[in-house]
Amino acid sequence: MRAQPTHPTVEPPLLEVEHLSTAFRLGQTDALAVNHVSFEIRTGETLALVGESGSGKSVTAFSIMRLVQPPGRIVGGRILFRGRDLLALPEREMRTIRGAGISLIFQEPMSALNPVFTVGSQIAETLQVHGRVRSRRDARQRAIELLAAVSVPQPERRVDEYPHQLSGGLRQRVLIAVAIACRPALLIADEPTTALDATIQAQILELLRELKATFNLALLLITHDLGVVAETADRVAVMYAGRIVEEASVREIFRHPKHPYTQGLLASIPGGHPGSRLRAIDGGVPSLGTIPQGCAFAPRCPYRFEPCPTEVPPPYVVGVEHRARCYLQDPAYAPALSGPGRPGRHSKS
């Protein structure tokens, strides 16, 4: 169920993130956990934000919601939601956007529900905050409907239960119910299935696909699992050390990955002949404060050459709505790169 390709001129994107930068204070200096990140999401579309641990995915999500806590702070960029810059809104207006315009499902499912309140009262609270219900009876009825919408069995009974009485999968459904209670246009789901078993993960992804279709929801899906990406996303943005290094349609990313990091991630998925060596990427993900100059991936990159360690590559346009921050894509360097070691032909074992 893919979003229909929309005509770019007909409707502006639902969300436009432009050069978003978010920093954490590290000793004397600010370190950028999110570094000039730009992307857009259209109505009803799913954008997957993928990357390894520490690449800045959650900080991006928190920045969009304006929930970054000190010592972190947004230091630059614009976040346009329906054309309005969220970073310029007074906090009071931002509060109405949270929940009713954009909802976030947090990465830690255990901490996101309050253990001392019933499932129903937590859904009701969200509805009341946004003035969506007239009475408590009304709120309870809506809560039951929402639990039914996220396929919680026996919603009339579950509505009065506490979070600890629910399995991990049901708890995640309740969180989704809270998130969609006020009909947001955009749902940000930060690793919504990582803590779940494979069978439950499949059910939750199916639920997200259904909700998207029913409510015309746009989805920013944060994950490190490329299998989940392949099943759920329309477009993909790959993040590394705070930057988006490649962005394309899901088909392009899997068929014609251009950035060596994306290629490495795809190649390290177990597959191929059983027992054969897996293709690993050498080295490890840099931590904040030790992010290398130039292209942050250069020290691990089998194709690095002169310009890589000195200056950050710009996002080269490499296809239809396909960009990659890699000097290999610069036509000016093409003659110098005709030797072995071009991507696509993995020179390494």
Place this chain on the structure above:
Amino acid sequence: MPLLEVRHLVKHFARSSGLFRASSVVRAVDDVSFTIEEGETFGLVGESGSGKTTTGRCILRLVEPTAGEVVFRGEDVLKFRRGRLRRARRDMQIVFQDPYSSLNPRMRVAAIVEEPLIIHRIGSRANRRARVDELFRLVGLEPSHLNRFPHEFSGGQRQRIGLARALALNPSLVVADEPVSALDVSVQAQVINLLMDLQEKLKLTYLFIAHDLRLVRHICDRVAVMYLGRIIELATASDLFAAPQHPYTRALLSAIPIPDPEVRRQRMLLDPATVNRDRPLREVAPGHWAAI
């Protein structure tokens, strides 16, 4: 003779369900039997709470089983007294899931890797130092980093340190409990390659506990699927993935996301009410057992 034979293993935990109520029993492992041949990689998969970790820990007697036999090289480990058990443990080691919490943060990594040698009073100080150096190289770490503390290493490197420690005593069986689950995808592949290399070099036997079925398919010779404390299917990896027999296995395999946007898998759902836990395993094809 198989290297390891687990027979009718049972482990019950008492769980007190609140004030004034009788405590209930969790049947974490409930009559589990399997064998592992020398040099084999035997996978244990199943949903969270199905009893995989408990099975692994019972084999090493890190938790005491309620009943059953764990026969290692022909002898029942569960009958061993302390001294004999200590010697047996040299031959059976475990690598834990979490490379962050499984290493003592206040010890230098050289001491962490050396510790098992000291506990088992092996070699002189100089011998041990040389062995630690050798182990560090074996797992692909830089011996010049031996004086560092665990937090100075990345997750993948810490998992290598855990592996070096587990290999210090030259074990023949390594229980690897989700050894790469906490690692980044790109680093997982490094550690998996290392596990495969070491197996070849040192003739290791692995009990490999995992929930990443793609990984299990890649590295395991045979696989057992656990469900609510029981093994409900056991077969070679290729048979299991080609022709799963039990409805739970089918649901599990059909849930693996395919990393290809143009391929859709037909999902199979499992109604837990339809699973009869008491149905015994039977051989449905040579070497392929299923509780159906």
